[in-house]
Amino acid sequence: MKNRRILVKRSNCLIFFFQDGKFHYKNYLSGREFEASPVLVPILAQLDRWRTIRDIERLLPGYTGASIRSSLRRLIAHTAVVIKGSSASKREEELSAWRIWGVEARFFHYATKNIHAAPLTIDEASFNRALKRRQPPPPSVKTFPTRRQIDLPDPSPHLRGQLPEVLLKRRTHRHFGAGKVSLDQLSILLRLTWGFTNYIQWPGLGRLPVKTSPSGGARHSLEVYLWCSRISGLDRGIYHYRPDRHTLELMKKGKFAHRMDQLCGHQDWVQDCSVLFVMTTILARVMWRYRFSRAYRVILLEAGHFCQTFCLVATWLGLAPFCTAALDDEMIDDDLGLSAGEAVLYAAGVGMPP
Numbered sequence: 142m143k144n145r146r147i148l149v150k151r152s153n154c155l156i157f158f159f160q161d162g163k164f165h166y167k168n169y170l171s172g173r174e175f176e177a178s179p180v181l182v183p184i185l186a187q188l189d190r191w192r193t194i195r196d197i198e199r200l201l202p203g204y205t206g207a208s209i210r211s212s213l214r215r216l217i218a219h220t221a222v223v224i225k226g227s228s229a230s231k232r233e234e235e236l237s238a239w240r241i242w243g244v245e246a247r248f249f250h251y252a253t254k255n256i257h258a259a260p261l262t263i264d265e266a267s268f269n270r271a272l273k274r275r276q277p278p279p280p281s282v283k284t285f286p287t288r289r290q291i292d293l294p295d296p297s298p299h300l301r302g303q304l305p306e307v308l309l310k311r312r313t314h315r316h317f318g319a320g321k322v323s324l325d326q327l328s329i330l331l332r333l334t335w336g337f338t339n340y341i342q343w344p345g346l347g348r349l350p351v352k353t354s355p356s357g358g359a360r361h362s363l364e365v366y367l368w369c370s371r372i373s374g375l376d377r378g379i380y381h382y383r384p385d386r387h388t389l390e391l392m393k394k395g396k397f398a399h400r401m402d403q404l405c406g407h408q409d410w411v412q413d414c415s416v417l418f419v420m421t422t423i424l425a426r427v428m429w430r431y432r433f434s435r436a437y438r439v440i441l442l443e444a445g446h447f448c449q450t451f452c453l454v455a456t457w458l459g460l461a462p463f464c465t466a467a468l469d470d471e472m473i474d475d476d477l478g479l480s481a482g483e484a485v486l487y488a489a490g491v492g493m494p495p
């Protein structure tokens with residue numbers, strides 16, 4: 142903190158709260174959280190715009206220069222204060238894309254970005270047994286035993302036919318056969334999941350495209366990118382799907398099988414699938430119409446609809462689908478060159494059945 146010309150400002154991404162009686166602050170963009178003294182608040186309050194060290198000394202006459210500099214060093218290390226021109230300050234500027242939905246949407250999105258710290262390679266069975274020893278799992282059924290119980294007609298005679306059979310057959314697959322998914326199968330998957338299938342008239346907006354899954358306000362904010370590894374008749378690489386023309390746009394050629402498992406929280410079986418589909422949302426498409434933070438839920442719900450459609454189409458095609466939310470969003474941002482206005486949501490993939 143020797144350079145007196147350095148400009149600093151408090152981070153725009155700070156949240157303050159009490160936890161177990163202690164005062165904490167968290168920077169939701171950097172993910173850093175610290176216990177702090179409430180005395181920090183008036184200091185940070187002064188750092189509402191870019192200031193030099195000399196400005197800060199003038200604003201805080203009760204503190205010595207040395208104590209201000211050492212506090213600033215700590216605050217910068219904690220990412221509570223950012224330096225003008227630093228990569229952290231540039232990242233924060235990009236967050237203006239989230240402004241309309243207030244603090245709550247971006248806090249939740251960024252505070253939960255990237256896979257949790259616990260590795261997915263843990264021994265699932267012993268991990269779950271330990272959890273069970275600590276506390277039994279909640280029951281999977283809720284009942285109202287004192288209320289009248291009404292038997293429903295037996296549906297089994299109606300569970301034949303393509304739709305019920307596909308619904309009943311859908312499972313999550315984590316093992317795949319050695320063959321390749323064909324380009325025809327990929328085309329059907331894309332068309333029936335993410336392609337434009339029709340147009341509707343929307344009041345005041347005119348003709349809007351629709352797809353096989355519903356979308357809040359027909360905003361259709363989702364984009365889909367493909368990491369193709371084993372598709373017959375298609376070069377390995379990363380592609381973007383263009384739903385209006387039903388075409389693929391090649392973004393990067395290359396082998397990404399290992400990268401795919403890294404993107405999915407190091408779930409090593411992912412590298413054996415044929416293609417990984419990553420869904421993102423272009424926030425502005427929804428924000429433009431719905432200027433309140435509850436609309437953030439709408440995009441998450443929409444991604445769920447699309448994923449289920451995808452799993453059912455893949456099952457109908459005789460393929461082995463899966464979905465995963467264990468994503469390293471930042472790695473995907475890097476591969477696709479995404480900015481803060483386009484957020485990673487969900488991934489699904491498919492391979493040949495074993």
Ligand SMILES: Cc1cc2nc3c(=O)[nH]c(=O)nc-3n(C[C@H](O)[C@H](O)[C@H](O)COP(=O)(O)O)c2cc1C
Nearest residue numbers: 311312313314315405406408463464465466467468
């Ligand atoms: C939002 C969401 C995230 C999921 N993430 C993962 C994941 O990271 N890894 C995985 O192996 N399965 C994942 N699954 C699949 C579930 O584990 C799976 O649905 C569950 O075991 C039930 O099996 P079924 O899909 O065959 O019915 C996810 C499912 C959902 C809905």
